[in-house]
Amino acid sequence: MTHPHEPDPDRHAAGPGAATGHFIALEGGDGAGKSTQAALLGDWLESLGRTVLLTHEPGGTPVGQAIRQVLLHGEHVTPRAEALLFAADRGHHVETVIRPALARGVVVVTDRYMDSSIAYQGAGRDLAAEDVEHLSRWATQELLPDLTVVLDVSPDVGRARRGQVHDRLESEPDDFHAAVRRRFLDLAAREPARYLAVDAGRPADDIQLDIRRRVTALLDQGALS
Template sequence: MTALGLFVAFEGGDGAGKSTQADLLARWLSDRGHEVVRTREPGGTPLGRALRELVLHGEDGSVAPRAEALIFAADRAQHVATVVRPALGRGAVVVTDRYLDSSVAYQGAARELGHDEVRGLSLWAVEDLVPDLTVLLDVEPGQGRDRRGTVHDRLEREDDTFHDRVRQGFLALAAREPDRYLVLDAGGPVEELAEQVRRRVRTLLPGPAGAP
């Protein structure tokens, strides 16, 4: 476990269903008596919400790839310092929609800035804090686009080639760290996916609350 609490991140391409699964896990944990901090990146802090608006919805449609990576790293540094670490320190379960692996997949792989460079930047920003469990909801670009509907932010508007590079970036990360990852087909039934997540999380919870 990370510090005293448990840190779970949901990752995957746009339209994978991360928010749905994160909400279901947070509700299940709360029902079992755990303090849960449900958060997201970018935008898990007041500063993060301002940065999210700038990078995803700003009037200037073009953001240089390195600037994009730095903005997300700044959001992450503030998020970890003011939300994630304090919650873990008091024994809470932190459930986040996206974390540093999103930067590696989107900026490192899809923007072709390099895995090691982007990962190193994010690790420096968070002082090497990584999740106890990363749930990767694997989605094909076309399926993700269909799920997103008609309203898209700046990254969601990228073409399928970009989103396929994102997908391959996530799968490569999972292959590098199989013990930290739970890879699920995002096209599966929502409740079946939720049960697979719960099954894995049960093995990480402390004490009697972690029992089936």
């Protein structure tokens, strides 16, 4: 293993190069367990004979690593600049990592994607959600996941899981993280055919079973075949 609209079967073909692989995003607040669930899902998909790419945002490329340093560990960044930097990372990530993998028939599992911008900058930073979404759609040439899993966790649980180490966004107060949480759940409720919202306060294995059941349903339908 290498380390949002009604479902549209042609969406991977948006932009240059039709994609034949499949795309799953894991979203949710800080401390929700996205990286743990991505690793478990990747192992399971590989056991089914799939070729899997695990990736993440921000920082899934060398360029993205530099952007990540500014976004998460630098000094104050204004809300609009923050949204632009996340979109820049995402656009480069899609063009250089995700689309090429999809074109090879790989199942791409990403820890965060454009819904994180819609939630964190659109709700947490109080920017217009439609502007933030449009920016990411432009940057990615309209590439949307086949399935987005929202791992729902309360701000206090997320904070407890993170312990004493917090990056610039994790350090925001609970009302910021509560607004982010509400936006993620609103996005999932808007498109239930393309989203799965799960209670991420439960044991990791129980959460993974919920995710696998949904992915199995997609496999049975041929959506990820």
